[in-house]
Amino acid sequence: MNFCPAPTPTTLLIVGLLALLTPSEALCQNWIVTGTVLDSAGGPIQGADLDLVDPNEPGGEVPVTADNTDADGVFSMIITTTIPAQVYVLQINPPAGFVATTVEVDLDGNFDVGIVNVGSGWIINGVVQDILGNPLSPIDIDIRGNNTDWLDLTGDFTEPDGTFSMTIPALVDEYRFIYRMTSAMPTAFPLMVDDVFLFDNTDLGTIVMNLAHTLTGTVVDADGTPLAGIDMNIYDASGASVDLNDDDTDAIGNFSVLVPEGTWDVVHRQVTDSPTEERVPHAFHELNVAKNLGLGIIVLPVGFHITGQVVGSAGEAIEDANLDAEDAATGNSIHLNNDGTTATGTFDILLPDGSMNIEVDPPVVGPVRQPQLVQVEVTAPGPIDLGTITLPDAVLLSGRCVDSAGIPIPLINVELLVSATGADYPTLHENGGPDGTFSVAVEPDTYDLLLLPEPTSGLAPVMLSQIQLLGHIQLGDLILNPEVTLSGTVTIIQSPLVNATVQIQNPATDDIPPWGTTTTDSLGNYSLEFAPGFWNLIFTPPPGSGTPSHTEANLDVSQDLVFNLDLLTQPDPVSNVTCSLSGNLVQLEWTNTESDYDNLLIAREGQLLTTLPGNQTEYTDPDPIDGQVTNYQITAIRSGIESETLSCTVEGPVVFIRCDPGNDQNVSIADAVNILEHLFGSTAIPCLDSADCNDSGVIDIADAVYVLQFLFVNGATPPQPYPDAGIDPTPDNLGCF
Incomplete structure (x- = not known):
């Protein structure tokens, strides 16, 4: 770009001569644009900023000097570069409180625009932050009134500290504000705020925008051919959608879509009708969007129509029955656009070819009915009519799972066994909900109910036996207590017993719960987790070992317990051994782990002091060793077999x-x-x-x-x-x- 110095008399003479030989647009004109900026009452506006823009050039701002109005509102702006003679736009940006305006100027020399009146306006300011309180910039702010079009604004971007201040025309109205981050990699989701009533200068306070991340990927058909025009939608846990911008795939199947931070069902679907083929939507269920994510290659296969009708036990049509589908081989769910039945009970869903499972659930409101699982082999060309699917009448078993403090336990796995046979009863959607409630629709019979919490919950499973279901039963709150762990080692003459069966049994009912059986590993170890209480502990050696079984009756497992068993009945050692100085005497105390010791050996520094009856739990040394640390040992004896020796130390008087x-x-x-x-x-x-x-x-x-x-x-x-x-x-x- 060529800049011109201030003209001298000699320069002007040369320019005049060259003007006869050179087109006007090639000259350094130093054209001057003058005028006066006044407010609507005729008062001068000082400090208005002036810009001259070439409308035919992108970013075509013309270099000028003296581009501000003085105290009288007067300006005399000098163009400092060569420009062609044409129409330009003079942008007048007054100080806050006045509305910016533009004037077209047809320049072929100096030009006086005369008086330009600018209207007064309202100053609208505020600050834009993300949900963490961080300022957001650059945020573009667009405003539209109910009775106006979009406003032509200046100063409508936030500063680095997130603040903004702009002037709008003084028109009382309700306005829509749109806040949008304009950086190449935006981190905030666009925000639209409606019904903002403005009647004066207004501080909008803090505007909070949700964090956002970009999802990218490519959508193709089953042959890998890119698919253009595929729409992306997101849905929250309630099924509500969020409006997205630029959410279709491009000509080569790629997408890059900004979505709010959160957990979403992300669905890609065909929205353009095709006369030859329809495609099955693809869904990412409960996708946690906490950063930019590449979703990779998404395949939308050709789909085929599956139709049918859902009726009740009397043949009546069922409206609003819900359908879900999954690939039988992989268990992957298939997203269905039309997953409910019509008023006549009919449905029409789109599935890919292959073996599919279709689950048909009754409406949430209405008579209690049993869900049904239908298997179908989908093949071209379709459609496939499944005919009539009957949801029979059922009885309802329901309740709520809570912990010992009454807090609901979410996502409990609920299973039913037929009491007479112990066989699993095939139920659908029997798992507990987020609020701890569950509801199972089954045919009348007698069942055992199993409540299985998440393995990481630390809660014990529960079995309720012999529940006779002839009508609806509400069990109320069912308490799941913290689980206890019973573990140990099974040996024969101190050698590990492998593949021994270890079971817990309810002493009151003789029931062995489904989770109450395990076998010992290669080291003879076992471990079981269950509800605290009194249990029979049954040890059964592997067949052919020649070793007798053993039952430990009414074992108190009120807390985690290690129970080791040698089938030659080596006694367990005493526990909780303590030594203390009592005056000039040493007092020993302990707990007898087993109730049938024959004798107890008390030794000091390896020398036997005395032999006590097996039911004793304390001993006093009348003549301790003075002034030094002394070690005492206690050994239990049963049937001539010694237990492990436990010891304690104490300093003598x-x-x-x-x-x-x-x-x-x-x-x-x-x-x-x-x-x-x-x-x-x-x-x-x-x-x-x-x-x-x-x-x-x-x-x-x-x-x-x-x-x-x-x-x-x-x-x-x-x-x-x-x-x-x-x-x-x-x-x-x-x-x-």
Whole structure:
């Protein structure tokens, strides 16, 4: 682009001569555009910004100087480049509170536009943020009134801090605002706000836009040929759709669609009628959109019409029955556009070729009926008429699963067994809902009800036996307690017993729940999870082992329990062993894990102290080892077989010489001084018992007097331990460290 310097007389002369030889558009004209900008009352508008635009050039803003109005509203704008003579657009952008306007100017030299009146307006401002409170920019803001077209705005983009301020004509109206991020990779979903009533300057406050991410991919047919014009829709959990922009595939089958953050059913479907073929929609169910996602290659196969009629037990047509379909081989669901029956009970759905399962469910409202599962082999050319599908009358078993605090448990797996045979009863949609409720429509009979929580829930399954269903039954709230784990190892002479069967049995009913059986692994280990309570534990060795079975009756499994079993009945060791110093004695306490021990062996540092009857749970060592850490061992014996030995440690009682707080093995006047310095100074005495000369249980001046009387006036001899070191025979709260 050529820029022109300020003209000099010589330059003007040369230009005049060249003008006779050169077309006007090749010259540096330095044309001047003048005028005055006034408000609607005739007052001058200072600081209006002026831009000159070539309408024939993209982004065609012409370089100018002096492009602002002065205090009188006057401007004299100089064009600083060569431009052709033609019509241009002069954009006048006044300060806030006035409405921007444009003037067409036909330039072939200097031009005076005269007086330009601009109307006053209302200042509309606010700030745009995402749901996390981050400012959003650049956001383009478009406004349309109920009684106007879209407004021609300036300043309609947010600043880097998310704020905006723009002026609109002062027209009282209800307006639609559209906020749209214009960056190449937008992160916010467009927002439309209707019925914004404006009658003055208005601060719209904080505008919050949802986070958004881009879904990309390619849609092809079964042969891999790209499909153009395929529409994409998204639906929330309630089935409500969200309007999307630019949501069709292009000529080569590609799509790139901005969608709000969240969990959506994403459906691609053919919307253009084809006289020769129809395509089965594709759906991503419950797709979590938390970032930009590439959905890869999406195949829309040719579909074939499947028709039929749904009726009740009396042959009456059922309206609003719901149909679902899946590929029988893969279990993948097939999205159906028309998944409900008409007023006459008829349906017409589109399925690809292959083996398909069609589930027909009764309407949500109306008589209780049993769902039906229909299998169909779909082949070209179709259509295939399934004829009449009957949903027989049924009885309803319902309830709600809650935990011990009454909080609903979502997504419980509900199963039914025919009580007489133990066979599974084939039901559809029997799983519990998000609110913990379940409802099963079945034919009248007697059933066992199984409630199976998610494996990661930490809750125990429940079985309710012998439920006689002759009519509708509402079971109310069914409590699922936290599960407990029963585990252990089964051995024979301390060698692992492999493939032994381990079962739990309800002592009251003798029922063994379906989840109550397991087998031991290669190390003899087993583990079962179930509801807390009392259970019979049955161990059955593998056939041919020659080992007898064993039943542990009424086992208290109120919490996680490890139960090891050696079929030669080696006793389990005692538990909860503790050793503690009680005065000058050592007290041992423990819990008998089994009730039928014959004897208990008590040893100290490996040397047997005594043999106790098997029902004892405590022992007192009357002569512990003084002043050192001592180890005690307890071993249970049953039928001559010793259990594992458990042990505990305790430090024995400390020995000292009374009246010898200096601990020099000699009672002297220095010991009296030590006591007085402890009482009236800051001297610490490690063994307070040694300073308790009169064995009163407290340290006071009488103890210092006692030492002095003993040493100098034939006072009483110190109480034991004296003159040799020993333990304190009198219990008190002093002690030694």
